[in-house]
Amino acid sequence: MAADSRRSSRAVIAGLAFSLALAVVAGVMFGAVRVPFGDVLGALGRALTGTATGVGDAVIVDLRLPRVLLAALVGASLATAGVLYQALFRNALADPYILGVSSGAGLGATIMLVAGGSSLLGRVVGVPLGAFAGALLTITVVVRLASRTGRLEATSLLLAGVAVSYTLSAVTSFLMVVARESMQAVVFWMMGGLTGASWPYVWLLTGLLLVGLAVPMAFSRHLDLMLLGDERAGQLGLNVERFKIFALGCASLVVAGAVSVSGLIGFVGLMTPHMVRLVLGPDHRALLPASAIAGALVLVLSDLIARIVLAPVEIPVGIVTALAGGPFFVWLLVRKERVR
Amino acid sequence: MSAGDVLVAFEDASVGYGSRAVVEHVSFSVRAGEFVGLVGPNAAGKSTLLRALTGSASVLAGSVSLGGSPLARLTPKERALLVGVVPQTPTAAFAFSARAFVEMGRNPHLGTMQSVSAEDRAVVEDVMRLTDTERLAAETIDTLSGGDLQRLTVAQALAQQPQVLLLDEATAHLDLNHALQVLDLVRRLADEGLAVLGVFHDLDLAARYSDRIAVVAAGRVREPVEPERALDAAVVSDVFDVRAVVRTDPVSGTVSVTPIVRGADVARTTRGPVGVVCGSGSGARVLRRLAQAGVGTSCGALSEGDIDQAVAVALGADLVTLPPFGEIDADAEERVRSAYSTTRACVVCDTPFGRANVANLRAAVRAGVPLVLVGEMTPERDYSGGEATALWAEAVCAGAERVSDEGAAIAALLGMLDGEGHDG
Structure with missing residues (x-):
């Protein structure tokens, strides 16, 4: 039985990975200009062998490919964070966007953008650092607010998240108005801008995701235990407080990476782990990698839709995810009511 | 561990939450092979005593030790190797398989990245057989009845292979047959050397299975004594404010409490x-x-x-x-x-x-x-x-x-x- 379920998990993960590969290729092919499949492969081949030539190759290798890869990395990051938050708070409605962590990371990033200007070093190191600090601070404040009564209620957690999220977004907007000269850069980024994609971001996010996904995967058994509740997890030998800080740190890391690259993109972190859990069950050894891949798939497809719906005009990818995610959230709420 | 070693010891301990003591000046111990029952009215602090042993309540004064080591010096993992707990209301919000759920009890025996070995699986099989939950192995726990889940929780605690087992009204959700089954099992494990500290609301069950019973009331714990001495009509009247007939049940041969009327009535x-x-x-x-x-x-x-x-x-x-x-x-x-x-x-x-x-x-x-x-x-x-x-x-x-x-x-x-x- 255990072996069977492990085999079926592997099959699901392999299927997701294959779909992601197809989606990445499609993401590179379609856009303002359609690139035939053969040209995509050709350009990639030439880029790998260092013989890239002409504008056509440049469009593929320097514009389309990093953008699609970035979408995949951001989606994977958000979904990973969603899995971590949902386990730590035993709350299927938790995700970085709803908990206000994205807004916190956004404010941190904005402060760094406004203060540090738009040098490459500032964008690739300063902004993510600011986002990380913002994410950590926010989740600390939200958890404190929600557990004032000594118990962490699911509803108060979401309410605290939403309240903090609004406040921080307001501060971000205020900063944008005050610092007019950097306003354009901030707005551009805030809208869910995968448009600024370039290779340094791809490497940055790859690094953050490797840490933020691989480390929790090593502790997947501990995440399983957290689903039994803090007290029970402690009774079964888990150092709950220490593990929470550690896992929240990992989640903040990947959220910071995603937000500093693409602004606020909602619902990917909520929807994806939930869907994957319905198929694979709650075992984190399968859930974490499968959700990361599924998150990547969701965002690559969303970005593709964002680019072609009103082509040649692009709509921010956050709009696409919110359009799908909003109704999904309502469905989750209704379903929860019915279960009760 | 030799039979009779003191595995749980409260020495003039006060336990509670934050800075508020719920039970004070607690002094008693539980030895290997001994089943000690805790009885008392609601909110008297019975569960708090158990929770102090797993770090969920604080020891505010005095000392509490487990397996000879002061509680404060044990890491959560070391503690979980010594003590298993069967809580009052088990939670099953997520769809783990019953086997995976029981396997979580092996956690303290595993290194961070170590996965379960054949030996761990054998332990899991063993405790599932003991608790009569083998047939549930492939079910997902969020679809099970409270009673099945409770027995799986017993299995999970036994999978820890603890030296001490804490029962917090562990049979409250079980029908009579399964309640007796679980308590018979725990009693047998106690006879084989396990130290058991169990909170009971059912005085008859407490008397039937405990070697000694401690009455918890008004912020104090009385010295545990044999059931027939711990539970007489005067104690039941004082502690529970219930006028009751306490006599030896002719069938079980243990103390049985038949309530007549609430003191307030x-x-x-x-x-x-x-x-x-x-x-x-x-x-x-x-x-x-x-x-x-x-x-x-x-x-x-x-x-x-x-x-x-x-x-x-x-x-x-x-x-x-x-x-x-x-x-x-x-x-x-x-x-x-x-x-x-x-x-x-x-x-x-x-x-x-x-x-x-x-x-x-x-x-x-x-x-x-x-x-x-x-x-x-x-x-x-x-x-x-x-x-x-x-x-x-x-x-x-x-x-x-x-x-x-x-x-x-x-x-x-x-x-x-x-x-x-x-x-x-």
């Missing part, structure tokens, strides 16, 4: 007294009802071991207590007659009369107070060689009121008392 005695001729349980209902109505009672002479005697004692009725199967001698009979003569009325319950107790009937008839007779005096009820029948006839001739059952007897008695009240 016993009215202050304002009327009466009323004499009650009873025995073998024939008077229990009348005594209970009169106590609730605030009517004092006088029960004649009753033997120790008789149900009505235990009820009368629990309710604070006046009586002459005889040794088990004792006969009423002339001296006792005179005391009974004099007690009955001070009552407003006497009720003769539907009890058979033999040589041992006919003196109570004689005392009542000769006491010179109004009588209420329940039922008929038939040959099946008279083992006194005709004396009871003669006394009965004498009472009837003297104008005794005759009723068919206890309910009517109570109504008649209350009517008499009320009537007197109006006259006076």
Whole structure:
């Protein structure tokens, strides 16, 4: 039985990975200009062998490919964070966007953008650092607010998240108005801008995701235990407080990476782990990698839709995810009511 | 670990939450191979004592040690290798398979990135067989009944292979059969060397399975003693405010507590007294009802071991207590007659009369107070060689009121008392 379920998990993960590969290729092919499949492969081949030539190759290798890869990395990051938050708070409605962590990371990033200007070093190191600090601070404040009564209620957690999220977004907007000269850069980024994609971001996010996904995967058994509740997890030998800080740190890391690259993109972190859990069950050894891949798939497809719906005009990818995610959230709420 | 080692020790410990102590000056210990029960009213701090042992409540003063080490010096993992817990209400919000759920009990035995070995799986199989949960292995836990989940939680705790097992009303969600199954299992493991500390609400179960019982009440824990000493009628009345009959259950051979009435429902005695001729349980209902109505009672002479005697004692009725199967001698009979003569009325319950107790009937008839007779005096009820029948006839001739059952007897008695009240 255990072996069977492990085999079926592997099959699901392999299927997701294959779909992601197809989606990445499609993401590179379609856009303002359609690139035939053969040209995509050709350009990639030439880029790998260092013989890239002409504008056509440049469009593929320097514009389309990093953008699609970035979408995949951001989606994977958000979904990973969603899995971590949902386990730590035993709350299927938790995700970085709803908990206000994205807004916190956004404010941190904005402060760094406004203060540090738009040098490459500032964008690739300063902004993510600011986002990380913002994410950590926010989740600390939200958890404190929600557990004032000594118990962490699911509803108060979401309410605290939403309240903090609004406040921080307001501060971000205020900063944008005050610092007019950097306003354009901030707005551009805030809208869910995968448009600024370039290779340094791809490497940055790859690094953050490797840490933020691989480390929790090593502790997947501990995440399983957290689903039994803090007290029970402690009774079964888990150092709950220490593990929470550690896992929240990992989640903040990947959220910071995603937000500093693409602004606020909602619902990917909520929807994806939930869907994957319905198929694979709650075992984190399968859930974490499968959700990361599924998150990547969701965002690559969303970005593709964002680019072609009103082509040649692009709509921010956050709009696409919110359009799908909003109704999904309502469905989750209704379903929860019915279960009760 | 050799049998008899002290595995859990509270030494003048105060435990609670934050800075607020729930239970203070706790001193007792549990040895390997011993099953200690904790009983007491709600919110007395029984669970807090257990939670202190797993770090969920704080030790505010004194010391608590597990397996010989001070609690504070154990990491959560070291602690989980020593102590397994079966909590009150298990949670199953997520769809783990039952086997995966039990396997989580192996956590303290595994390194961070180590996955379960064949040996771990064997332990899981073993505890699932012991708890009769093998057939559930492939089910997902969020679809199981509370009882199944509770037994899986027992399995999970046993999978830790602990030296100490803490039960927090572990059988509250189980039907009688499964409750006995789980407790029989735990009892057997205790006999094999496990130290068990269990919180119980069911006093009979506590008495049946515990070697010693500690009563937790009013922020204190009494020294654990054998069930028959820990749970007597006075303790049950003091601690739970319930008037109860506590006797040895003839089937289990252990202490059994039968509640009669809540202390709060016993009215202050304002009327009466009323004499009650009873025995073998024939008077229990009348005594209970009169106590609730605030009517004092006088029960004649009753033997120790008789149900009505235990009820009368629990309710604070006046009586002459005889040794088990004792006969009423002339001296006792005179005391009974004099007690009955001070009552407003006497009720003769539907009890058979033999040589041992006919003196109570004689005392009542000769006491010179109004009588209420329940039922008929038939040959099946008279083992006194005709004396009871003669006394009965004498009472009837003297104008005794005759009723068919206890309910009517109570109504008649209350009517008499009320009537007197109006006259006076």
